[in-house]
Amino acid sequence: MDSSTRRQATRQKLYEAAVTLIAEQGFSATTVDEIAERAGVAKGTVYYNFKSKTELFEELLRHGVGLLTASLQEAADVTHARGGSRVEALDAMIRAGLEFIHRYPAFTQLYVAELWRTNRAWQSTLMVVRQEAVAVVETVLREAVAEGELSEEIDIPLTAAALVGMVLVAALDWQAFQSERSLDEVHAALSRLLHGRVSGR
DSSP states (O other): OOHHHHHHHHHHHHHHHHHHHHHHHOTTTOOHHHHHHHHTSOHHHHHHHOSSHHHHHHHHHHHHHHHHHHHHHHHHHHHHHTTOOHHHHHHHHHHHHHHHHHHOHHHHHHHHHHHTOOSOTTHHHHHHHHHHHHHHHHHHHHHHHHTTSSOTTSOHHHHHHHHHHHHHHHHHHHHHHOTTSOHHHHHHHHHHHHTTOTTOO
């Protein structure tokens, strides 16, 4: 394993330790010592990789939302490559979002909680990475309107934010209160919303 691969593996361990601890006890109550201990590394290793706990958390948010954005983009690209419609791409992105949240529930809880706080050092970073995730959905919505699949009357930025928000909040509700449901069931319910089939017509 070369040094850059080893460093990536160490950072991944630190991200996982930090996200679990901060989800359990909050940012302020979590110490660098605890993060190092949970990750199984020396305290100095944390400071070698990140200047501070704040920088670690900021990079954690950037890393996590980057993974989400990549999974949404991949779902759209795969659908497009096999000749699927833009609405099918949106449906695939909903599923990709649910799969991401199922895999990283603690990160998702943290991300959603941090979105509504306004006094954080990482607020500007969070707004940038949030917009990157929403922009992937906006692009597909814009293409769907251009192709005549969706009405020109839709408000693209608000609809994109609503779709991302729907997936995040529904998935957290699923994890916390309806965990007996399968991913397929949750996806089917959100898919009906996307396709406008909730009215039963």
